[in-house]
Amino acid sequence: MPAIETEGLAREFEGGIKAVDGVDLEVSAGEIYGFLGPNGAGKTTTVRMLTTLLLPTAGRALVAGHDVATDAAAVRRKIGVALQEAALDPLMTGRELIQLQATLHGLPRSRGRELGDALLHRVGLTLAADRRVGTYSGGMRRRLDLAAALVPEPEVLFLDEPTTGLDPVSRQAIWEEVQKLNAEGTTVFLTTQYLEEADKLADRVGIISAGLLVAEGTPASLKAEIGRPHLELSLADEAGPVERCDEILARFGKPLPSKDGILMVELEHGAAEVGPIVRALDEAGLAVESLELVRPTLDDVFVAKTGQHLEGSEETDETEAVPP
């Protein structure tokens, strides 16, 4: 049974705005599924429908085998949710939040306390557990949000842009935790604006644009769809026989137009051809100054599928703690 299954899932808002326009998804149990898209593409609306916070206007969705529209309570018992912007009460302490979450999920008081301690330890917040959330940094808030999402020991964990706005160290900490959770068997549905995040974490990626799923597959297969890797090189003696070099490169693949003295060739058989090319150039007496194998990125996939670059992929500012 898939962990998440949708058929023609759609949500239209007042004024006829179609935020999600017929999305078909199938996420297997134990998978990390990366849902990529720019702001306003429909990622959060999809997550809100899958987490029962928003009713679909068309189509259907099953999460952990339960229909989000007709069996919402059963879905809520099986999922953990960390929504965008870590919606935390700045006046509560970390421990109070986790214990409230445990009560909401019907755990007995003693079990809630025990689990709360374990989860706060897991995300490295034991020392800050009795401080008000308003004094936490952005990374600490995200980790607390993740701990709260883990309280029901979910089958399916929804993480809506879990690292947006975090510094690289905090982002890495969240990634490691997500990988650990997945290794323990939790299915993870992760929305992100960060290509690197999807590339690093996701078993499969879905790209949503203007409410439509425009591409889906493993990061490797999506990149392979876009094109083969290409080699960029520059010769030590630029006044030398560039034409001779072009002839050699053409034996290994399709030459691409050179740019600023950099010669480029799309490789027929990928990285395996780098060695033979270097040897052929050496035998021809052409000294190479620099050489780089460039593989297609998810950004290339994104551009090819949506005609635009993904926004926000370079934002890395840490949110400062603001006392309440």
Place this chain on the structure above:
Amino acid sequence: MIARLAADTRVVAALGTRSVKQTVRRPQLAAPLLIFPTALLAIQTGGAGRAVDLPEFPPVESFLAFMLAGAMVQSVLLAGNSGGIALALDMEMGFTDRLFAAPISRFGVVLGRLAGTAMLGAVMALWFIAIGLVFGVSFQEGIVGVLWVVVLVSATALAFGGIGAAIALRTGRASVVQGLFPLIFVILFLSNAFFPINLLLEPAHSVAEYNPLSFIVEGIREPIVGSFSATAQLKAIASVLGLGALGIVLSAAALRGRARRGS
């Protein structure tokens, strides 16, 4: 069934406790409940204490004894408003999404907030009872009367909390709920909270006669200044139930609207 009820009660109690802590920890929510009504009580009893000598003023032990019920109702009206503001703030920061994504009913979330407002109502009632005792008010119906005052004030807080919650759920904006603050004083002054109805001039007199707040104030005031009467108490209970039902119906409708709109 009993286990389910116990679990729901725990959730409502936990959310109610959070609501009380939130009010206590946010001075801008807590201060109006305590400072305004206490200050107004001090000013009015200090400056207009001889009002009891006016002809046709009902027989009371002191002006403070007469004013306590008005101060309590003012306090719980503000508590209802503060509860609405806090709920709207929860919505603005997305905290209600965390609650709505948990396996509890959406109305349970509102009930938790109302439970917190009712707890605050009880605390405010005890505060003004303490003031009364310190300044020499002898509660005419004794301990039973005091307990009844606490129950009625707490229930009134819950009822007004329902209306505050409905407005918060309908608008989703704390500033709108906060904007109702002056209206509370208008409603209060058009009742018998601070002056006997028979001494009010028209049109305030007619409005106060039918203002449900007047019935509630009378129900609270009776055991402080005199003895229980079935008619006054039944009118007070009916008013609290009516306002409570109105708050619950409006809150339920606003919740349905939000679920439909997806906000």
